[in-house]
Amino acid sequence: MWTRHCSLCLIAVALLLLSLGVNAQAGSFYVDWNKGSDTRGTGSSDAPWQTIVFSARYLQPGDTLWVRSGADPYREYILNCIPSGTDEEHRVTIKWDGVGKRPVIQPAGVQDEILGIEDGASYITVEGLEIDGLDTAGFGVGWANGSHHLRFKDLDVHNARHIGFEGGTHHNEFLNCLSHDNDVAGTVSEPGGPLPHGMYLSDDSSVVDGCVFYNNPGYGIQIWPPHDNNTIRNCTSYRNGGGFEMSGVGNTIYNCVAYDNKGHGIVVYGGRNQRIYNCTVCNNERGIYVSGNPRSGHNPGGEVRNSIVLSAKGGIEDDGQGIPMTNNVTDTNAVRFVNAADRDFHLTGNSAACVDGGYDLSAIFTTDKDGKPRSGAFDIGAYEYAGE
Numbered sequence: 001m002w003t004r005h006c007s008l009c010l011i012a013v014a015l016l017l018l019s020l021g022v023n024a025q026a027g028s029f030y031v032d033w034n035k036g037s038d039t040r041g042t043g044s045s046d047a048p049w050q051t052i053v054f055s056a057r058y059l060q061p062g063d064t065l066w067v068r069s070g071a072d073p074y075r076e077y078i079l080n081c082i083p084s085g086t087d088e089e090h091r092v093t094i095k096w097d098g099v100g101k102r103p104v105i106q107p108a109g110v111q112d113e114i115l116g117i118e119d120g121a122s123y124i125t126v127e128g129l130e131i132d133g134l135d136t137a138g139f140g141v142g143w144a145n146g147s148h149h150l151r152f153k154d155l156d157v158h159n160a161r162h163i164g165f166e167g168g169t170h171h172n173e174f175l176n177c178l179s180h181d182n183d184v185a186g187t188v189s190e191p192g193g194p195l196p197h198g199m200y201l202s203d204d205s206s207v208v209d210g211c212v213f214y215n216n217p218g219y220g221i222q223i224w225p226p227h228d229n230n231t232i233r234n235c236t237s238y239r240n241g242g243g244f245e246m247s248g249v250g251n252t253i254y255n256c257v258a259y260d261n262k263g264h265g266i267v268v269y270g271g272r273n274q275r276i277y278n279c280t281v282c283n284n285e286r287g288i289y290v291s292g293n294p295r296s297g298h299n300p301g302g303e304v305r306n307s308i309v310l311s312a313k314g315g316i317e318d319d320g321q322g323i324p325m326t327n328n329v330t331d332t333n334a335v336r337f338v339n340a341a342d343r344d345f346h347l348t349g350n351s352a353a354c355v356d357g358g359y360d361l362s363a364i365f366t367t368d369k370d371g372k373p374r375s376g377a378f379d380i381g382a383y384e385y386a387g388e
């Protein structure tokens, strides 16, 4: 009896130590396509695993998998293999270790998407990776089926055969990402279906911040079908089929720049309470269009304020809905940019109508596209004037 009791104690102590040991090591694992091994590796810094898919199965809430780069890209799809974190403080993170060049995920063959997070997996961060579709994989990054609180940060997604980022859940973040040159072959055409956009967002309550979209046949970002309470801020969209489109209720775009797009710079399609603030919309085929739509609404409660809209055609059109559209500048002579030819749309001091000419939006945001404080009265456009 004594012996058995003692044995149980030892087991308990061993389990406790094991638990402490695991906790002490929790946080850092390593993967290296070029130098790692899924059969001989342990996930330590000295003995990294080789594939992200294999590594992911060992991650616990709070852990980080550090992704190393080398001569060859990661030839794998990362589909529904990343486990959930539990909350903001205990995310599961997969992240470039910051050494050398950005790791490239470049699988061969054809799949729907390269990085996919679905089936409820949540509180996951993926950061610092380049995702190259080689014009064969359908989507670069996808999320669906209830996965939420996903954070995609500093990703460079390109050459998807279809859409760069495509998904529909809620409370996700897209921070400082690039999505460009998708469907470069121009092979995708689905009549009535989504065009190859930089991002096709069917989320609610998500944030797109500091992202850049270019050379996509569709919009830089399209929120469709109508979805609600998303924020697009500090983003740039250029040389796409269109700049930004929002459909739904309570979506807001501010401090964004749209230029050289084939269609409109910004479109609001029906809905309610969709708002455009402090955007710079230049040299698109058309400017800002707030459409009335019998099916989805006429955007009552919407606003267009503090924006610079300089286009060959259109300016600001609102389909006669009469929503507040104030403090916007559509006169080329009223604006002097630092270097419009090189698409630097910062203001110079010779833009009297723009400097301190804005409507007070400090209840919603207080910085400009560069993160600088909006000083004095708001200026018009995405950038606060830098001079004295």
Ligand SMILES: [Ca+2]
Pocket: 355, 356, 357, 374, 375, 376, 377, 378, 379, 384, 385
């Ligand atoms: Ca000001």
